[in-house]
Amino acid sequence: MERASRSLRIVFIAVPGAFMAIMMLAPALQGLMLSFDSCGPSLRNYDLLFGDPMFWRALANNLIIPAGSLALELVLGLLLALYLTSRPKPSGLVEVAAVLPFAIPEIVLLTLARYLFMPRGYVNAALTEAGFRPLGWLLPNHTLALGTVILVDAWHVTPVVMLVLMGGLQSIAPELYEAAALDGAGTFATFRHITLPLLFPSIVAAVVLRGVDALRIFSTTLVLTGAEGVPVLSTYAYQQWTDAQQPHVAMAASVILALAITVLGLATMAALRRFGAAEPVR
């Protein structure tokens, strides 16, 4: 049995593996080579890249936005997960509403966000009607625009964090809460000494899952502020590719991004393994 199906298994791994390698790995390696090519092997592309102030802004934003978004997602996701798993159980409608921002296609959500936050958008309209001054939510090169991008990014993916944390909360043995209640532990003590420590592996899973993803930010800034309003590495590369007609500089920028993601991703996983946290993926 084992030996007979071995060749089948090899084929079953080789076919999808080869297909994915051709469609993703090979282009990525090709991009790596082209980033060192400027009419012959050279470091010119990286020289141009590092000499461009816009690149450094994009790099900084590419670290600030994911950090802010991840923090916001964790807080909101945890609150929502606690609420949705608490007793008496909220109705199914609330859960569906909480998942909705993730169910909507990303581009549709961003379209919506643009209509909400544009200068004459609904948020400013509501502010004006409440007697406040309208704000420049998407003003290029402005700190507030950075905040808006973080908010919208978190809006889209908080349901993911919420679902992961709900899974963790539901696996905590109910006896522990009964015991805590019998011992007279208050809300905060119960949360601090039972929920939080037992939820830690799920929090770790959410951080790893979302952290790597957040670094790839592209469409949120592109749709909300344009490639130059709040530049990140992906939109910087996109802009070099389309407007600046510098394909090889674009590839150098995306190589830097891939490098940053790999280093940060592997470092996070290694650090978490040292803490003895569970693997995010079985």
Next chain:
Amino acid sequence: MNHGEAFTARGKGATIIRRVAAPAIVLGAAIPIYLLVKQAITPETESFAWPPFWLPHRITAAHLESVFTVGELRASILRSIAVALMCGVSATVMGAMLGYAMARSRWGRRAGMTALTVTRLLPMIAVALPLALALITTGLYDRPSALGLALVHSALAIPMTALVLFPAFLAIPLELEEAAFLDGASPLRIFLAIDLPLARGALAAAFILGFILSWDEFGFALLLQVTNRTLPPLLYYYTVFGDVGPASALALLMMIPAICVVVALLPMLRGALMAGGFR
């Protein structure tokens, strides 16, 4: 798990929060969608008004109609559906292969996890730019059929479909395969005649997830289909260049299948989310 005690905040403050939370969550989801619907069914002058109207004054079907009558829009809808179908089918077929190998061998599981990690770590832009060059040389760039885009979407979706199918294959008792083997069936035949039919629920879920991944995907579509656009890049251009009415109608159209699927597959998605292949 619906029994027993869960963590619940007590006290007056907690009661107030619990009262407020449910309507806040529901309204937070409903109001933006209501505004989108409003923009889709009112004339554009109302959408550009300042201060904006919160309620529709005049209602028009023009934008919704334009989705089905304007040539560019209709072509994009058909193209998006074709690409998503192609992605759903090929990602399910190859995901079934990988998922089966994962369920039946340690080696396969390692291969599946590697595929997952690699797709997770590679940023879209680092693949899409050189891939665009490669598709230009092979003549697959920006085709009206969007074949190149369908191929990338399939590759993106394989780890996710494999992860949805892997537990389904794992749950099939090996005794069934052994019995068929003793009857002289070949390994391929065993897979086709025994494992696949038993995993049909998961196969359907994998197909739907593959379809939706392609339907929603924006980055590759923007970079690879620059004139023969699918819906996400088309919506992007409409939004950025200020065609509020058609953009809203299009956004509604794109949203409906995605919402149905995610809500229907919520339990299954939890597993796929843990695997992280969704975005």
